[in-house]
Amino acid sequence: MAASFSLAEIVxxxxxxxxxxxxxxxxxxxxxxxxxxxxxxxxANLKYRxxxxxxxxxxxxxxxxxxxxxxxxxxxTGNPYAYYARTVALFNPPPPVKAGVHPTAQVxxxxxxDASAEVGPFVVIGHGTRVGPGCxxxxGCxxxxxxxxxxxxxxHPRVTIYDDCTVGERCILHAGVVVGADGFGxxxxxxxxxxxxxxxxxxxxxxVEIGANTTIDRGALDDTVIEEGCKLDNQIQVGHNCVIGxxxxxxxxxxxxxxxxxxxxxxxxxxxxxxxxxxxxxNVTVSAMTLITKSIRKPGTYTSxxxxxxxxxxxxxxxxxxxxxxxxxxx
Amino acid sequence: MAASFSLAEIVxxxxxxxxxxxxxxxxxxxxxxxxxxxxxxxxANLKYRxxxxxxxxxxxxxxxxxxxxxxxxxxxTGNPYAYYARTVALFNPPPPVKAGVHPTAQVxxxxxxDASAEVGPFVVIGHGTRVGPGCxxxxGCxxxxxxxxxxxxxxHPRVTIYDDCTVGERCILHAGVVVGADGFGxxxxxxxxxxxxxxxxxxxxxxVEIGANTTIDRGALDDTVIEEGCKLDNQIQVGHNCVIGxxxxxxxxxxxxxxxxxxxxxxxxxxxxxxxxxxxxxNVTVSAMTLITKSIRKPGTYTSxxxxxxxxxxxxxxxxxxxxxxxxxxx
Amino acid sequence: MAASFSLAEIVxxxxxxxxxxxxxxxxxxxxxxxxxxxxxxxxANLKYRxxxxxxxxxxxxxxxxxxxxxxxxxxxTGNPYAYYARTVALFNPPPPVKAGVHPTAQVxxxxxxDASAEVGPFVVIGHGTRVGPGCxxxxGCxxxxxxxxxxxxxxHPRVTIYDDCTVGERCILHAGVVVGADGFGxxxxxxxxxxxxxxxxxxxxxxVEIGANTTIDRGALDDTVIEEGCKLDNQIQVGHNCVIGxxxxxxxxxxxxxxxxxxxxxxxxxxxxxxxxxxxxxNVTVSAMTLITKSIRKPGTYTSxxxxxxxxxxxxxxxxxxxxxxxxxxx
Numbered sequence: 001m002a003a004s005f006s007l008a009e010i011v012x013x014x015x016x017x018x019x020x021x022x023x024x025x026x027x028x029x030x031x032x033x034x035x036x037x038x039x040x041x042x043x044a045n046l047k048y049r050x051x052x053x054x055x056x057x058x059x060x061x062x063x064x065x066x067x068x069x070x071x072x073x074x075x076x077t078g079n080p081y082a083y084y085a086r087t088v089a090l091f092n093p094p095p096p097v098k099a100g101v102h103p104t105a106q107v108x109x110x111x112x113x114d115a116s117a118e119v120g121p122f123v124v125i126g127h128g129t130r131v132g133p134g135c136x137x138x139x140g141c142x143x144x145x146x147x148x149x150x151x152x153x154x155x156h157p158r159v160t161i162y163d164d165c166t167v168g169e170r171c172i173l174h175a176g177v178v179v180g181a182d183g184f185g186x187x188x189x190x191x192x193x194x195x196x197x198x199x200x201x202x203x204x205x206x207x208v209e210i211g212a213n214t215t216i217d218r219g220a221l222d223d224t225v226i227e228e229g230c231k232l233d234n235q236i237q238v239g240h241n242c243v244i245g246x247x248x249x250x251x252x253x254x255x256x257x258x259x260x261x262x263x264x265x266x267x268x269x270x271x272x273x274x275x276x277x278x279x280x281x282x283n284v285t286v287s288a289m290t291l292i293t294k295s296i297r298k299p300g301t302y303t304s305x306x307x308x309x310x311x312x313x314x315x316x317x318x319x320x321x322x323x324x325x326x327x328x329x330x331x
Numbered sequence: 332m333a334a335s336f337s338l339a340e341i342v343x344x345x346x347x348x349x350x351x352x353x354x355x356x357x358x359x360x361x362x363x364x365x366x367x368x369x370x371x372x373x374x375a376n377l378k379y380r381x382x383x384x385x386x387x388x389x390x391x392x393x394x395x396x397x398x399x400x401x402x403x404x405x406x407x408t409g410n411p412y413a414y415y416a417r418t419v420a421l422f423n424p425p426p427p428v429k430a431g432v433h434p435t436a437q438v439x440x441x442x443x444x445d446a447s448a449e450v451g452p453f454v455v456i457g458h459g460t461r462v463g464p465g466c467x468x469x470x471g472c473x474x475x476x477x478x479x480x481x482x483x484x485x486x487h488p489r490v491t492i493y494d495d496c497t498v499g500e501r502c503i504l505h506a507g508v509v510v511g512a513d514g515f516g517x518x519x520x521x522x523x524x525x526x527x528x529x530x531x532x533x534x535x536x537x538x539v540e541i542g543a544n545t546t547i548d549r550g551a552l553d554d555t556v557i558e559e560g561c562k563l564d565n566q567i568q569v570g571h572n573c574v575i576g577x578x579x580x581x582x583x584x585x586x587x588x589x590x591x592x593x594x595x596x597x598x599x600x601x602x603x604x605x606x607x608x609x610x611x612x613x614n615v616t617v618s619a620m621t622l623i624t625k626s627i628r629k630p631g632t633y634t635s636x637x638x639x640x641x642x643x644x645x646x647x648x649x650x651x652x653x654x655x656x657x658x659x660x661x662x
Numbered sequence: 663m664a665a666s667f668s669l670a671e672i673v674x675x676x677x678x679x680x681x682x683x684x685x686x687x688x689x690x691x692x693x694x695x696x697x698x699x700x701x702x703x704x705x706a707n708l709k710y711r712x713x714x715x716x717x718x719x720x721x722x723x724x725x726x727x728x729x730x731x732x733x734x735x736x737x738x739t740g741n742p743y744a745y746y747a748r749t750v751a752l753f754n755p756p757p758p759v760k761a762g763v764h765p766t767a768q769v770x771x772x773x774x775x776d777a778s779a780e781v782g783p784f785v786v787i788g789h790g791t792r793v794g795p796g797c798x799x800x801x802g803c804x805x806x807x808x809x810x811x812x813x814x815x816x817x818h819p820r821v822t823i824y825d826d827c828t829v830g831e832r833c834i835l836h837a838g839v840v841v842g843a844d845g846f847g848x849x850x851x852x853x854x855x856x857x858x859x860x861x862x863x864x865x866x867x868x869x870v871e872i873g874a875n876t877t878i879d880r881g882a883l884d885d886t887v888i889e890e891g892c893k894l895d896n897q898i899q900v901g902h903n904c905v906i907g908x909x910x911x912x913x914x915x916x917x918x919x920x921x922x923x924x925x926x927x928x929x930x931x932x933x934x935x936x937x938x939x940x941x942x943x944x945n946v947t948v949s950a951m952t953l954i955t956k957s958i959r960k961p962g963t964y965t966s967x968x969x970x971x972x973x974x975x976x977x978x979x980x981x982x983x984x985x986x987x988x989x990x991x992x993x
Contacts, residue, residue, distance in 0.1 A: 181505040307653055
């Protein structure tokens, strides 16, 4: 049942140059190490070059410099990693969207669901919401009022989108994502906290992917914005009124406080944090678990966390850090 | 359809002193920068004072010191930020609670749901649970047995509350919150882990707000407690048997291990961590991403994370840190 | 209604030696401090030894060295903490599994649900999925196609399991868990990101417990694996293609990047992070909030985060750290 292709057929669809032809039909993609004769493997990171000789792959994807590094049937392409991505997609197309609304779904009469969209069981869709052509909405999603879902967007099960939020075209939102919950805003008043209603919304551009259980808060007055092509991993928190520039990627467990503006093509490492009201310019890389506490105006990589070490060594390090501050002395 | 008020009407409802009157009806709140003639703006942080002159706002909220800083129609109040919060609420009242149980909801016959409460589609409510007057329970919430929800509490979609937990009055729980999952308790036994059943519950006071996908574990034997007026942001983890004092605010992505006692009016910064069995006294501020590993008995602000820097500088810093511990020398 | 036991009955079920007998029936477990005459308490951590004299407990569990430290009726056992765990379970058995599929559940005709399993309201079960004997699936769970749930596994409400994933026997997955969402894989191509379809799955061994809102991503080509006996707390992120060794415990809010291999019997502290493609050998302990950036080949405890301090002291510390790197000098 699985798709099966020859090298020539792959190249016809995805471009690149075929050198030789696989001995039999290719039925999937695998790593150089685990591939068998029915697999096409790939060499995208040169540290795996030594695996080429021993690979049992039926064919391999590689760059022009590696063209003669193997006698295996091969596809030569300028960007083997992106080619690998497209080849996996060729062998594993997304499940087809089954047009129609599941009989258990609760769709408000004033919502407009395109006839080509799929709405799963136990979905709730609110007043005035529009679901675009080819959308697929997984089981148990809760979509508020006046929401817009662009063409071809896929929501996995149990996504929540609050009222008035917009999601672009060809987006993917994974299970447990929450878009548009209230930003964290309150005013102190005589020892208590007065809630500031959050009346902005969230606007998400086209081709954005958002990982499982990530949360993106609605704005206080203006909107929170995720621009096109951003890729967010799991369990990220984006505070109210942030603007994340196009094609920025954010790894898992990152926390971004309110009103942060991040440029385009940034890369934020896993578990990093960014405090509120900062600006990060384009093309900045933030290392894993690094805390950014000032605006960054120069592209580059930024880091804060000290190296880990055996705990006994750490105890001496910690004592030095403490002594420095206890004595108020410079080391 | 939106609410519309004059300055005089706002002051009649919220107090403060009106100086002048807006030229036309006010229909919403905006920042000084984005406000137009139909908006009321606010000056709560003096760093935005320079925006006052150019603001096109129809009126502005400000403190007594700024009374003469503008000729705009204005409201003078001792706490402009709290006044702003209340003004936003005046223009944006929460959606009305629509009394009644959705026909798809599964309410145990031995649960007691007040006639004035709203229960959304696909909600499950267990045996012996009581839902107070004016509660609103969003789509897909799963509420166990013997739970108590106090008057006026609102659950957004897909909240889970395990058996025996209590939520106070006028609380707000956002989508994906989990209250009362098992605390992380197990005993080592011959190379395996024996689960310790968690038979305490969670008790949440009045006027607590809990952000999206935050989790609060039930106690091992005694209860986990969140006292009144606490505000918790998104993706916070509160371990079993913690006690969080009244009016403490906790920013996103904070992790609090088991049996931590936090005082009242504390402020815990985003992504901070607190290890188990500690006591934090009242009025403590913990900086973002700071790890607290000892009890704190003195109010103040505490910090641990070193400053971030360009990665090339960090490499030198890291080498110094490592050399110190490798050589066992003091610097 | 609650269970009630004598010391002799407990020992008959759980082993150990009874010394004396409780004056009346025991109806539950409590701490030394809060126990009354109907409770059995326990002394597992010697720092609580001083509480023994004043305890009002009807009986106490303790180790052989403490055998004569009290005159209370007692159970002497080599592992009082594990004995305590089993005693709590004796008094608090898990709720019985009520065989049957709730009429609102949507079970694909080609799924096989054992007749002894319980399937709650609003559950969705996909094509080809098998639910083993004695499983209990909570309200609102979304289980994809070709999933396997082993005998006796319990899913709390609102768990999502994507297609093709496997969960072993006697596992517990708490509310909001997401198993099998796409790993974070994409290839840069001309300033945009090309998604790499994630076609591996997740395999979870027997007796694994997974805390609320934890996410475990499916593999890119091969599977992500959680071996038997692992215990994962809440809000953990496990990246694609990780392998977590048997009986490893991971505390809350840990983030593990892709392709990390962790050995067996490791202990990962809360909020720790592990960057991608590392190997951590058996019996490693990672301290809370520590970032592991290199493979670890030697058992032991590893730490990175500097000690917290009052913010004024921290400012001096931060200035020293910055001066070191600004001047390019060794301290």
